[in-house]
Amino acid sequence: MTHIAMVNVPIVSHVLPGLEVIRELVARGHRVTYATDPARADLVKGAGAELMPCTSVLPFAGNSWPDDPIAAASLFLDDAVQTLPQLRAAYSRDPADLYLYDVGAYAARALAEAQGRPLLQLSPTFVAWQGYEEDVAAHLRRLPGADAYQERFGRWLAECGATTTDVDAFSGLPHRVLALIPRAMQPNAERVDGDRVTFVGPCYGPAQDRWTRPVDAERVLLISLGTAYNHRPEFYRSCLAAFGDLPGWHVVLQIGRHTEVSELGPIPANVEVHSWVPQRAILAEADAFVTHAGMGGSSEGLAAGVPMIAVPQGAEQFMNADRLVELGVARRLDTQAATPDALRAALQTLVTDADVAHRLRVLKAEARAEGGTQRAADLIEGLLG
DSSP: OOEEEEEOOSOHHHHHHHHHHHHHHHHTTOEEEEEEOGGGHHHHHHTTOEEEEOOOOSSTTTTOOOSSHHHHHHHHHHHHHHHHHHHHHHHSSSOOSEEEEETTOHHHHHHHHHHTOOEEEEESSOOOOTTHIIIIIHHHHTSTTHHHHHHHHHHHHHHHOOSOOOHHHHHSOOSOEEEOSOGGGSTTGGGSOTTTEEEOOOOOOSOOOOOOOOTTOSEEEEEEOOSSSOOOHHHHHHHHHHHTTOTTEEEEEEOOTTSOGGGSOSOOTTEEEESOOOHHHHHTTOSEEEEOOOHHHHHHHHHHTOOEEEOOOSTTHHHHHHHHHHTTSEEEOOGGGOOHHHHHHHHHHHHTOHHHHHHHHHHHHHHHHTOHHHHHHHHHHHHTO
């Protein structure tokens, strides 16, 4: 039985995009171990994989992510430093025939290189393109603390057994990547190395959750800021003021685990509020989507053919929001500009624009044609010979 190992950080938006690929590999008869924090044991075991407990120091439980990009990057390096010994203990006597790993799981690449084993990155977000260093990375290196971060990363690489000891080469574009996103969401897609990167699109399985559209709802609006950077009660109140009692509209508002309903004030009759919702199931019925423009939500919105109001909150969400606007299927409103009047105007513009509807139909078809879960599993098996 072939042993495939997946190594991932325990952030939900990093685990979910590739979970159906793991399920498919297990169904095809492979032994799949999954190294991540025990907090994600239910997701891992639900996909049929064998959990390799690997405690993480990332602040995923308290949702306390820093806004500073160097501080955020340092957290992932901290996690790699303490994760690698755990991976060695788990896989030294039971090495995988192939290592799959998330873009944030640096320790996985170090381990695979030290063992001389093949590895493949499963990217839940966009990848680097030719010119990325000048377009993005050079700016990051000028930020306070960047030099110290690069130096610390270099020292770790020199000591950890990896064969790639240049920081930029190690943390940049790997030799082989499956991008689990629609190619349309990739910035500068024409400058991506096709010999290294294959876009397979969102990897979904059969729908597990159901959501029933209310019989009196002429149109449905979903509002969600995802699983991080989502304690935004003031923004949610603006949404209630914008869309509450809007004739013909039924609104589903997801507020996450860190916001209390009591922080929102009066809830209009046409709004239902939840800490979590079956997003894909609702998008299948939705007519519009207010999203933080995380890659998962953006991809799901495109796959469902739903126009979006993008309100980015952090990390790569600002670039994703701009990309959705470039594609002609969204309006971007930064948080401070997302007033009730601006939100309502953006919604009315999007749902009455025939060009937006046409673009969404085209992009939805393109995303489905990329192959998804089955193609991803086929490509992974191809690396096994």
